[in-house]
Amino acid sequence: MSDFIIQTKTIKDTNTLPSELQIDPRIIYRELKEVEKTVQGIIEKVMKEGDSGLRELTEQFDHCLINDFIIPKSELEYAWHRIKPEFRDTVELIVQTVRDFHNKQSEHSKCFSRNQSILGEIISPIDSVAAYVPGGRASYPSSVIMTVIPAQIAGVKNILLLTPPNSNGVVSSDILGIAHYLGINKVVRAGGAQAIAAIAFGTESIPRVDKIVGPGNIYVTVAKRLLFGIIGIDSLAGPSEVVIIADEDCRPDWVALDLLAQAEHDPLSRAILFSTSDEVIIQVQKSIQKELIDHPLPFKKIIPIYLFQVDNLLSAFELTNKIAPEHLELCCADHLRLLPLIQHAGAIFLGNGAPVALGDYGYGPNHVLPTMSGSRFCSPLSVRDFIKTSSYIFPQKGDSTLVYSRYASLAEREGFFFHRKSLLARISPYDTL
Numbered sequence: 001m002s003d004f005i006i007q008t009k010t011i012k013d014t015n016t017l018p019s020e021l022q023i024d025p026r027i028i029y030r031e032l033k034e035v036e037k038t039v040q041g042i043i044e045k046v047m048k049e050g051d052s053g054l055r056e057l058t059e060q061f062d063h064c065l066i067n068d069f070i071i072p073k074s075e076l077e078y079a080w081h082r083i084k085p086e087f088r089d090t091v092e093l094i095v096q097t098v099r100d101f102h103n104k105q106s107e108h109s110k111c112f113s114r115n116q117s118i119l120g121e122i123i124s125p126i127d128s129v130a131a132y133v134p135g136g137r138a139s140y141p142s143s144v145i146m147t148v149i150p151a152q153i154a155g156v157k158n159i160l161l162l163t164p165p166n167s168n169g170v171v172s173s174d175i176l177g178i179a180h181y182l183g184i185n186k187v188v189r190a191g192g193a194q195a196i197a198a199i200a201f202g203t204e205s206i207p208r209v210d211k212i213v214g215p216g217n218i219y220v221t222v223a224k225r226l227l228f229g230i231i232g233i234d235s236l237a238g239p240s241e242v243v244i245i246a247d248e249d250c251r252p253d254w255v256a257l258d259l260l261a262q263a264e265h266d267p268l269s270r271a272i273l274f275s276t277s278d279e280v281i282i283q284v285q286k287s288i289q290k291e292l293i294d295h296p297l298p299f300k301k302i303i304p305i306y307l308f309q310v311d312n313l314l315s316a317f318e319l320t321n322k323i324a325p326e327h328l329e330l331c332c333a334d335h336l337r338l339l340p341l342i343q344h345a346g347a348i349f350l351g352n353g354a355p356v357a358l359g360d361y362g363y364g365p366n367h368v369l370p371t372m373s374g375s376r377f378c379s380p381l382s383v384r385d386f387i388k389t390s391s392y393i394f395p396q397k398g399d400s401t402l403v404y405s406r407y408a409s410l411a412e413r414e415g416f417f418f419h420r421k422s423l424l425a426r427i428s429p430y431d432t433l
C-alpha cells in the first residue's frame, strides 16, 4: 500500500500560497536544476555516441536491449488489425471528435495593403515533427491521437513517433495500431531524455527533426527544456496536475476520483482541492481513503493530494490563478457565471459531469497541456504549434510612410553605418525627401 498522506488545511490569507504547494519559482528552478544534472549526461552521451549511446541508455533505464530502433511499418499495420472491432470503433470516434475540435484552429496567411504597399504574413507548416508518446509507468495511446491530429491539420509532412519500449523491448500494440490508423509509418522505439536527444541531433538510424512535441515525465520535460533552440518544442507538459474548486453542489465521491485520477499518473503529480465546505472536505477525504484500500497507488512516495478549506469561492479562484494549473474542474453551482474569474489554467472542466478524464480521452480539446504554472504563458497543444509564419513587405513608391531617410536616422542613432547606408542608397528611386 502506498504511503498515503492527505494534507488538509484552512487557508485564510490568499496572498500567500501554502508552502507545500511549492510553486515558488525558486523551488521549481532548483528542482529542475537537480534533474538537469542527470539529463545533461544523457544528452551528451547520445550526442557523442549516437545509436550505441542510445542503446546503452535504453538498457539502463528501460531494461531492454534494442537492436533496431525503428519499428517496421508492417508491425504497425498488423497491430491495427489485431485491435478488437469495438475498440477500433472507439478510436475512430475519438479521432473524429478531436479532429473536429482542432479543425477550428486552422490559421491562414494574411495580406494587407498600406497606401500602395503590400505587407503580410505567410503561414507554413513545420517540415518535420516528432511526437513523444509516454510509456514508462503507463502507456498512452491517447497521446498518439492528441499529438498527430493537430500536426496533420497544420500540414506537417514528416511526422514520427517516439515511445519507450517495455522491459521486453516491446511497444504497446495500441500505440502502434493507432499510429497506423492515423497514417503514421515511422515509430521509434526509444523513450526518456535519451530519445529526445536522439531526435534533436539525429543518430545513424534516427533522423533529426525540427520540433519535438508531447508530454512526458520530468526527464523528458527537462530534456526538451535543455534542447530548446537546437530543436523546437511545445510547452513543458510534465507530470499531471489538477485543481478542483468545489462547493456543496459537488459530488464528493466524484471529486475524490478526479483527484486520484490525476495523482495516479506520477509521484510528482499534484492534485489540489479548494472547497468552501468543511463537510465536502471530510467526505472527499473519506472517499479517497476508501478508494485506496481497494486500489492503492503504486508509488512508494507520499502522494501529493491537498485538500484546502477556503472562506469563499473568490478566494479559491484567486489561489487557482496563482497556481496556474494544468487542469481545473469547477464542481460548483454557478460555474458558468464564475468562469470569467479564471485567468490561468490549461484546460477547464465545467460542472459535475465533466471529469478531467473525459478530456484526457478526447472529448475534443487537446490533453497535452502546460504544467508547473506554465499556463501563465503557454497554451494547450494545438494546430498553432505546428505552423510558423514569415512576414513580408513589398514597398511601393506611393506609400507615404516610405521615407527612407527617416529609417536611416534611426540607424544613425543605433550607430549602424551600413544599415544607414543601405537605406540611403534607396532614396533616389523612391524617396520623396
Ligand SMILES: NC(=O)c1ccc[n+]([C@@H]2O[C@H](COP(=O)([O-])OP(=O)(O)OC[C@H]3O[C@@H](n4cnc5c(N)ncnc54)[C@H](O)[C@@H]3O)[C@@H](O)[C@H]2O)c1
Pocket (backbone or CB within 6 Å): 038, 061, 062, 133, 134, 135, 136, 137, 138, 140, 143, 164, 165, 191, 192, 193, 215, 216, 217, 218, 219, 220, 236, 237, 238, 239, 240, 265, 266, 269, 326, 367, 368, 369, 370, 371
Ligand atoms: N502535461 C501533459 O500534457 C501530460 C499528458 C500525459 C501524460 N503526462 C505525464 O507524462 C508522464 C509519463 O511518465 P512515464 O514515466 O509514465 O513515461 P515517460 O515516457 O514520460 O518516461 C519514461 C522514461 O523515463 C526514463 N526514466 C525513468 N526513470 C529515469 C531515471 N531515474 N533517470 C533517467 N531517466 C529515467 C526512461 O527512459 C523511461 O523510458 C507522467 O508524468 C504524466 O503525468 C503529462
Ligand SMILES: N[C@H](CO)Cc1c[nH]c[nH+]1
Pocket (backbone or CB within 6 Å): 140, 142, 143, 239, 240, 241, 262, 326, 360, 361, 367, 368, 369
Ligand atoms: N491527464 C493527462 C494529461 O495530464 C492525459 C492522460 C492521458 N491518459 C490519461 N491521462
Ligand SMILES: [Zn+2]
Pocket (backbone or CB within 6 Å): 240, 261, 262, 265, 357, 360
Ligand atoms: Zn490523465
